[in-house]
Amino acid sequence: VGVWALGVVSLLGIPGQIVLGHASDRIGREAIWGIACLGFAICFAALIALQSHHSLWLVYLMVFTQGALGYGLTSVMGPIVLEIFQGKHYGAIFGSIMFSALMGGAAGPWLTGLLHDFTGDYNLAFAVCIGVSALSALAIWRASPGKVRAVAGKAHHNASELSGIARSS
Numbered sequence: 001v002g003v004w005a006l007g008v009v010s011l012l013g014i015p016g017q018i019v020l021g022h023a024s025d026r027i028g029r030e031a032i033w034g035i036a037c038l039g040f041a042i043c044f045a046a047l048i049a050l051q052s053h054h055s056l057w058l059v060y061l062m063v064f065t066q067g068a069l070g071y072g073l074t075s076v077m078g079p080i081v082l083e084i085f086q087g088k089h090y091g092a093i094f095g096s097i098m099f100s101a102l103m104g105g106a107a108g109p110w111l112t113g114l115l116h117d118f119t120g121d122y123n124l125a126f127a128v129c130i131g132v133s134a135l136s137a138l139a140i141w142r143a144s145p146g147k148v149r150a151v152a153g154k155a156h157h158n159a160s161e162l163s164g165i166a167r168s169s
Helices: 002-027 029-052 054-084 092-118 124-142 152-168
Strands: none
Touching: 002 029, 002 054, 029 054, 029 124, 054 092, 054 124, 092 124
């Protein structure tokens, strides 16, 4: 079941990235980043629950939320950095952010294993991951790439609001 779950997570990531990437042009990058982080948080909560409640439905929940929602985060990673740091140094900034992300991805399993060795289970490690997911969503909302450069769907909506205000004046 574990091997199949891991494969399905990756397969769900493909349509998840397409759908969430498309949606990010309509509702904004911050919302999609938040949805993706929520997907990861639900995934980690399901993994905590799986330790005491052995249910195939929890595996399905974990697989869907990580694959279809969580992996959708990659579709907005480049656009968020571009919208905040556009210009001639974009490549260096994006490279530095991706290097940091990869280092975090490399350190994560090691630290998770260390926490397991100290506590005897993964509950604390997964709880930390839920907290980090929430912190990540908050950080992107605070950075607000949409305030730097509005996406097409939001720009159209904002223009409609402005024209309505102008007509009523």
